Amino acid sequence: MRVKVINLDRTSIASLITLSLIFLLITGAAVADVVTPEVPMGRGAQCVEPIEIMRRDHFEFIKHQRDQTVYHGIRGSKHSLAGCIDCHASKGTEGEFLPINAEGQFCQTCHTYAAVKIDCFTCHATVPD
Amino acid sequence: MSCKPMKKDESVSLAQHRRTFFTQAAAGVSLMALAPGVRLVELAMANSEDSLPSNDKRWGLLVDTAKCESGCDECVSACNSEHGLSGHGRPETDAQWIRKVDLKDEQTGHELSIPILCQHCEDPPCVDVCPTGASFRRADGIVLVDKHTCIGCRYCMMACPFQARSFIHEDLTGQKTHSPRGKGTVESCTLCVHRIDEDQEPACVEACREAGHDALVFGDLEDAAGPLASLSSKTATRELRPDLKLNTGVRYTSF
Amino acid sequence: MRAPTFQHMPSSTLFWGVVAIVTAFVVVGFASAHHMESAGHWVTGMNNRVVWGVPHVFAVFLIVSASGALNAASLASVFGRETYKPLSRLSALMAITLLVGGLTVLVLDLGRPDRLIVAMTHYNFRSIFAWNIFLYTGFIVVVVVYLWMMFEPRMNRFVGRLGTTAFAWRLILTTGTGSIFAFLAAREAFDSAVLAPMFIAMSLSFGTALTLILSALIFSIRGDGLPTALMLNLRQLLGYFVIAVAFFVIVDHLTRLYGAEHHSLERFILLDGGIYPMLFWIGQILLGTILPAVILMQRRYKTLATTIAAALLVLVGAFCQLYVLIIGGQAFPIDIVPGFSETSGFFDGVIAEYHPSLAEFGLGMGGVGLALLTYLIATRVLAFLPTSGFDSGPSS
Numbered sequence: 098m099r100v101k102v103i104n105l106d107r108t109s110i111a112s113l114i115t116l117s118l119i120f121l122l123i124t125g126a127a128v129a130d131v132v133t134p135e136v137p138m139g140r141g142a143q144c145v146e147p148i149e150i151m152r153r154d155h156f157e158f159i160k161h162q163r164d165q166t167v168y169h170g171i172r173g174s175k176h177s178l179a180g181c182i183d184c185h186a187s188k189g190t191e192g193e194f195l196p197i198n199a200e201g202q203f204c205q206t207c208h209t210y211a212a213v214k215i216d217c218f219t220c221h222a223t224v225p226d
Numbered sequence: 227m228s229c230k231p232m233k234k235d236e237s238v239s240l241a242q243h244r245r246t247f248f249t250q251a252a253a254g255v256s257l258m259a260l261a262p263g264v265r266l267v268e269l270a271m272a273n274s275e276d277s278l279p280s281n282d283k284r285w286g287l288l289v290d291t292a293k294c295e296s297g298c299d300e301c302v303s304a305c306n307s308e309h310g311l312s313g314h315g316r317p318e319t320d321a322q323w324i325r326k327v328d329l330k331d332e333q334t335g336h337e338l339s340i341p342i343l344c345q346h347c348e349d350p351p352c353v354d355v356c357p358t359g360a361s362f363r364r365a366d367g368i369v370l371v372d373k374h375t376c377i378g379c380r381y382c383m384m385a386c387p388f389q390a391r392s393f394i395h396e397d398l399t400g401q402k403t404h405s406p407r408g409k410g411t412v413e414s415c416t417l418c419v420h421r422i423d424e425d426q427e428p429a430c431v432e433a434c435r436e437a438g439h440d441a442l443v444f445g446d447l448e449d450a451a452g453p454l455a456s457l458s459s460k461t462a463t464r465e466l467r468p469d470l471k472l473n474t475g476v477r478y479t480s481f
Numbered sequence: 482m483r484a485p486t487f488q489h490m491p492s493s494t495l496f497w498g499v500v501a502i503v504t505a506f507v508v509v510g511f512a513s514a515h516h517m518e519s520a521g522h523w524v525t526g527m528n529n530r531v532v533w534g535v536p537h538v539f540a541v542f543l544i545v546s547a548s549g550a551l552n553a554a555s556l557a558s559v560f561g562r563e564t565y566k567p568l569s570r571l572s573a574l575m576a577i578t579l580l581v582g583g584l585t586v587l588v589l590d591l592g593r594p595d596r597l598i599v600a601m602t603h604y605n606f607r608s609i610f611a612w613n614i615f616l617y618t619g620f621i622v623v624v625v626v627y628l629w630m631m632f633e634p635r636m637n638r639f640v641g642r643l644g645t646t647a648f649a650w651r652l653i654l655t656t657g658t659g660s661i662f663a664f665l666a667a668r669e670a671f672d673s674a675v676l677a678p679m680f681i682a683m684s685l686s687f688g689t690a691l692t693l694i695l696s697a698l699i700f701s702i703r704g705d706g707l708p709t710a711l712m713l714n715l716r717q718l719l720g721y722f723v724i725a726v727a728f729f730v731i732v733d734h735l736t737r738l739y740g741a742e743h744h745s746l747e748r749f750i751l752l753d754g755g756i757y758p759m760l761f762w763i764g765q766i767l768l769g770t771i772l773p774a775v776i777l778m779q780r781r782y783k784t785l786a787t788t789i790a791a792a793l794l795v796l797v798g799a800f801c802q803l804y805v806l807i808i809g810g811q812a813f814p815i816d817i818v819p820g821f822s823e824t825s826g827f828f829d830g831v832i833a834e835y836h837p838s839l840a841e842f843g844l845g846m847g848g849v850g851l852a853l854l855t856y857l858i859a860t861r862v863l864a865f866l867p868t869s870g871f872d873s874g875p876s877s
């Protein structure tokens with residue numbers, strides 16, 4: 098079988114570059130258009146870690162804390178899941194707490210967006226005590 | 227009551243001890259400096275050095291069967307409400323961490339009533355058989371299930387001589403923050419580990435005292451000056467299924 | 482004897498018909514598992530007293546039979562019985578698929594089957610269960626290699642060595658499976674030293690019975706007649722194995738009856754335990770032991786039809802035996818405070834109730850279906866079937 102060699106002259110290279118630029122512009126605009134999740138605000142001035150870090154590593158923190166609690170009885174430290182819920186649970190119209198894993202609530206909003214299933218709330222309380 | 231030191235469970239590293247010590251020292255100093263009424267949840271809730279599980283302690287219970295009243299189930303209801311164990315109207319599959327059992331001596335006809343719960347064995351069969359290591363014994367003797375690694379095989383329930391474990395047979399909602407529990411995993415009495423970590427006694431013990439019976443005594447089995455040692459020096463204690471040589475952490479007197 | 486040759490299963494309506502039927506079983510199995518997992522185990526008959534139920538009866542049956550299914554291959558390559566060589570590939574295939582079927586049932590019955598990965602990454606080496614995970618996966622690997630050496634002419638010379646490894650492995654595997662129960666000192670019914678050798682005898686017996694039945698199935702599907710002489714050879718072997726199982730069952734009960742402490746357990750299993758004595762005497766002893774033993778040992782019943790009937794009876798007995806052992810052993814109350822009678826609102830001192838649900842049978846049958854489906858499909862993919870004419874006996 099003979100391989101066809103594509104010979105590019107200058108004009109085609111130029112037009113290719115232009116095309117890619119246009120493509121980039123369009124997709125860039127599209128990216129800017131992407132709906133990011135609207136996460137309910139927590140109570141208090143700030144989170145236990147900078148937001149950028151929490152976004153990426155919150156599960157590592159929670160998981161580390163979980164083993165500290167289960168095996169070493171270290172409770173109430175700043176990375177506990179209960180702590181997340183205390184600050185981030187929002188209240189409904191009647192003043193009652195809404196489950197943090199309900200649609201539109203703090204945990205679920207992001208996790209729906211990222212399509213990552215949460216397994217915490219099979220067992221853990223979803224509202225502050 | 228002897229208990230050999232449990233090396234295998236020595237899980238709190240020295241570095242960790244040191245680190246916690248400094249945090250706690252700092253916490254103590256700042257708490258003293260702060261005016262009362264200032265809410266510092268994190269500091270107030272942080273553990274004190276001696277509440278970290280260590281193997282110079284072994285938590286246990288002593289049941290004085292002479293004081294335990296037949297028909298009374300204060301301890302059971304206290305446990306149920308402390309851990310949010312609500313039934314589903316199906317007694318065979320509903321969770322039961324502590325239950326009242328009426329006994330009758332087959333020889334003498336003598337009758338008594340005792341609570342049976344996880345016996346927090348020194349050599350727990352459930353821990354031996356668990357394939358993933360989810361069933362474990364904390365350094366201070368409390369036998370627990372790490373529900374994050376329990377696969378729900380129920381082999382531990384086959385192995386438990388006291389039928390002290392329950393499997394969660396359905397989806398749950400409304401769990402207590404301090405007592406996470408969910409479908410498909412196995413659970414049993416935690417000796418109210420969340421209370422012990424905060425220097426409180428188990429809910430059943432408190433309820434029994436409040437009901438005026440005082441049949442349950444909680445304490446450190448290793449502490450020669452503690453309530454358990456002094457009580458068991460006065461009367462002989464007995465463990466359930468002594469034939470299995472489990473060296474249980476729950477003991478019974480006066481029978 | 483000339484070396485046997487092998488072929489693929491030819492495509493036929495009958496073949497695909499059987500595949501469709503076993504696929505239906507698999508579908509029912511997965512549907513049942515899904516039902517149990519999404520609703521929770523309360524929809525089954527299993528509860529806090531009887532924690533292992535019908536799915537475990539099926540799973541243990543399949544796992545125990547898997548090791549016995551290797552009989553024909555072991556006879557050929559370990560004990561030099563060349564007559565069985567034509568069946569050796571099928572025999573190894575059967576061992577793998579039965580094990581896979583059994584393990585699938587076991588996994589799908591877990592409270593958290595989604596955490597299978599946890600079971601593979603967290604090991605407690607004090608647990609016989611964890612050891613079994615290695616024994617099972619290791620067995621599959623060994624048998625796959627064994628098969629490869631049978632298929633690959635250049636590797637044929639290693640078949641004997643691999644066969645010996647597989648043979649040793651299956652003995653350990655069955656002992657391991659028996660030990661899952663034998664290590665439960667807390668429960669009278671399982672706390673027995675004969676359990677491990679009994680499981681080995683059971684594996685030989687169940688596995689040979691299944692070899693007979695599956696051979697009848699697969700060769701009828703192919704349609705060139707059954708290997709009658711070979712199957713009649715296996716017939717006698719099955720007879721011996723049935724008697725071996727019976728021997729251990731008798732020893733087990735006699736040792737318990739000897740001391741006084743187990744008398745109430747024995748009364749329960751043998752006399753007044755409701756369904757359990759019934760399954761024991763009628764299912765396990767009459768249908769599963771005496772009848773097949775008579776059929777298999779009497780010369781005048783030496784026909785293919787009676788042999789298959791006897792093999793089916795052995796399987797009926799197998800299920801009854803495992804049911805009585807696994808479920809009866811849990812239903813009998815644990816004497817928590819010896820010397821005292823116990824009563825409570827939580828089923829102390831009473832026989833535990835167990836009413837298996839359809840979903841449990843569905844799941845168990847799904848495992849059987851999965852084993853058969855993979856078995857059948859594999860015969861299409863590779864040359865597992867001995868070409869007809871290997872059998873020296875009269876063909877029917």
Ligand code: SF4
Pocket residue numbers: 355356357358359360361371375376377378379380381382383411412
């Ligand atoms: S049910 Fe959970 S805790 Fe019990 S043996 Fe199985 S994995 Fe371990």
